Amino acid sequence: MSTSGITLYDVRSTVPQPWAPNIWRIRLILNYKRLPHRTVWLDFPEVEATLRAIGAPPSAQKSDGRPVYNLPVIVDTLRSKTAPLVLSNVNTIAEYLEATYPARSIFPEGSxxxxxxxxxxxxxxxxxxxxxxxxxxxxxxxxxxxxxxxxxxxxxxxxxxxxxxxxxxxxxxxxxxxxxxxxxxxxxxxxxxxxxxxxxxxxxxxxxxxxxxxxxx
Structure with a gap:
């Protein structure tokens, strides 16, 4: 797909289809809302360095205060091509996609x-x-x-x-x-x-x- 859209960072495996449940959750939402997106595949050892490089916020924090970098992460250039928005945490991403792209809602009113x-x-x-x-x-x-x-x-x-x-x-x-x-x-x-x-x-x-x-x- 064109780079003008949403980039989803996913974990590579030895099978052709995606496999990580939390990342599938976001992929399903992107498909349901018909948002143009592409996938960047990472091996586990690449995740933290890559996410730091693109400015992704940590998804959690260890007991000693050190940040934890996990997938999924998205980079959205649909709204602002000059300053892409980088988001982590599956629930945060879902809330953002619903608020920014409300068509085909996944949170009906009052639910x-x-x-x-x-x-x-x-x-x-x-x-x-x-x-x-x-x-x-x-x-x-x-x-x-x-x-x-x-x-x-x-x-x-x-x-x-x-x-x-x-x-x-x-x-x-x-x-x-x-x-x-x-x-x-x-x-x-x-x-x-x-x-x-x-x-x-x-x-x-x-x-x-x-x-x-x-x-x-």
Whole structure:
């Protein structure tokens, strides 16, 4: 795409499609709002230096006060070609895109509080049991130079098929927790079935809550 638009910074892997859930959330919003954008692919060891170079704000802070640089990050030149706006943090970016490009809204009027609770559930409860399963799979799909950086020097963890003893039991327990959360979420979404066959979080209107969930899936 033309460089006159939005640049999304994403993490490279060994598969052709994007894979990081938080970055997928922004990609889905960009596509839904039909905003022209291009992707810059980074290996994990490149992320901090690249984000510092383009003036991206830190997405968090360590306990000792040092900044943390994470993706997603966007650079928007649609609004001002002379002074591009650089943003980090998935929720900050989503709020910005909605405020700046309100067409095809992802926050219907009066829904922000409920959507915020839903997204919090997805991030803090629904995803948590998935991590012991997703992290090893993610590690396997990263380029070699990113693998050690991703696991921060910890030993690589194998998939359930290669585990034995206590590790296998822990893996099976993780899957049971995942199933429990999927069943609970299905029961919640099923409550919309009687509302004119609604199938998404807000019934029939696609919203930010749906992108948060679909990005994980």
């Amino acid at each position: 922000r509080a409920m959507q915020t609770l839903f997204v919090h559930y997805v991030q803090e409860i629904f995803v948590r049991p998935l991590l012991p399963i997703l992290v090893p799979l993610t590690h396997q799909r990263l380029p070699e130079r990113s693998q050690a950086h991703f696991r921060c020097g910890a030993p690589a963890v194998g998939s359930g098929a290669h585990l034995g003893g206590a590790a296998a039991a822990q893996h099976d327990q993780a899957w049971l927790a995942v199933k429990e959360q999927f069943n609970f979420l299905a029961s919640v979404l099923d409550k919309n079935q009687s509302d004119r066959n609604g199938v998404v979080a807000m019934g029939q209107d696609i919203t930010y809550a749906d992108f948060a969930l679909c990005a994980v899936l």
